[in-house]
Amino acid sequence: MSSQQRLATWTPPRAAGRREAVRRRRGQSYVRALLLLPAFLSLAFVTVYPLGFTVYASLTDWNLFNYGAPIAFVGLANWANLWRDPNFLIAFKNTAVFALVAAPLTYIVGLTVAVALDGATVGKRFFRVLFWLPLMLSSVLVTLIVGRMMFDPFVGPITAVFAALGLPQVLWLADPRTALATIILLQVWWGTAYTIMLLLAALESLPPELNEAARVDGAGEWRAFWQITFPLLLPVSAAIFLIQVVDAWKVFDIINVLTGGGPGTATQSISLLVYQQGVQGGNISYASAMAWALTVVIALVAGVLYQFSRRWAQ
Amino acid sequence: MGRSRAAWVFTYGVLIAWSAVLLVPMYWVVTTSFKTRPAITGGATFVPWVDFQPSLQAWTELFSRNASQWGPYFGNSLAISTATAALATVFGLMGGYALARWQRLGPLASAQFGFLLLGQRMFPAALLALPMLIMFQNLRLLDTRLGLIILYTAFGTPFAVWLLTEFIRGVPPEIEESAMIDGSSRLGVIFRITLPLVLPGLIGVFVLVLAGAWNEYFFALVLTFSESVTAPIFLANQINQTESVGWWYVSAIGIMSSLPLIVAALALQRFIQRGLVAGAVK
Structure with missing residues (x-):
């Protein structure tokens, strides 16, 4: 406001430089706002609007298939019903079992493979590319091919090998x-690629002298890994674990296609x-409460892991 | 060298084992696409020419008789994913430039803003799908390509901003300033100097957003039903329809739906890997 007034009034020549600076700064803030506009709109579109909407819906008796019926406010009834x-x-x-098993398993397999890959001398490029490929496959393809076809009791090779x-x-x-265990295996098959990539990048950024120094001290490779390398991987590990746990709690694609x-x-x-009751069943109010319960759990788990990652980063 | 024999055995034992875990299903889908009904219903068959006679039946069916069946869905996926990737990359460049070059954005430090951008990853698609369904219905965007392009762009843009901020920070502002002293406008400097330097990041973001949109399943399932159904939905429906699955045919469609992306990813892997790693760890 004051700068506008200042621009409107006459200023002595000595202030011309400052006036120019003010004009440029205001021009810049327009540019800045314009540059960030798509990002802000995106964020509002995929967070502010849906979050507000679902909080509101979860407090009503809104059902998509009650055409024309007035939507009544029911307070926390949907939330209370969840626990019954x-x-x-x-x-x-x-979902809890899935997340508690799949995320650590993915991490352990990923760490083992990443450490092996970091130590490889021959064929490292080949393995690196192969191990990364599953990331480019769609969840539907992985589910159908690795899940349905490989584990098919009649045409699948796994059954044939078991019989042999x-x-x-x-x-x-x-x-x-065994159904849930099979789905966990599938998640590990698919999710490990990302874990391997991130851990390998972290391993390669460590100075090589570290392990050599440990070896000079006479520590075996096993001990050197646990005492030197692994602690250095903890911050990255926490970030990876966070991603894996959050994604595991959200599991949908594999299960909907497979079972x-x-x-x-x-x-x-x-x-x-949530999909079955809200989208297919039209009970959008109850499904909203359910989806929010899931979101709260994810936020709690993510918050705890984030605290750990910050402690380890120090 | 000092590496022990045990370490060598561990390294290559693990590498070969994990390769087998990944390659066996890939081998299986490729060979299955060359099988015919008797080679599948009679129990598992493993090696072409040994325990089954390979045939091009699935592939010729796919490209002659049934092209009209899958063509529209793959067309939808292609249009939606390329439009999404192009938009998100441009928006990402704009936002990333603003975040990298200015320390503060109103009340937020730009680092906090970046954190906000990634925080949306926490929200499950199940929560977001319900409001989207209502909104798309009201705006008549249900079952349209435009609707999915808008939605996927909104998901891809924060990710693109986040990644490209990192890349643009790698270009020192002094380079731009010295070019501006020489009389170029800021926009001219961005196009002639900054853009070529962050090209690897742009390529990586483009391919990653493209892959995300091409492979997306949940929102396509909720928001489309006939006109703008995408390839993953079509692929998944191959199983639900009948009890006896034409595995040779499903395999061929599956390969076809992922091969272009795999080839692109292999060709551009350097750019993509940098992007993925920076996106998660920073």
């Missing part, structure tokens, strides 16, 4: 006892239940 809904509790348990080795027949996805939550409710996940 056996479908939600089963989905919650499955004299192992008992496993129905994998059709058996409630649709079955057999029975053995692989029902929270995201899948």
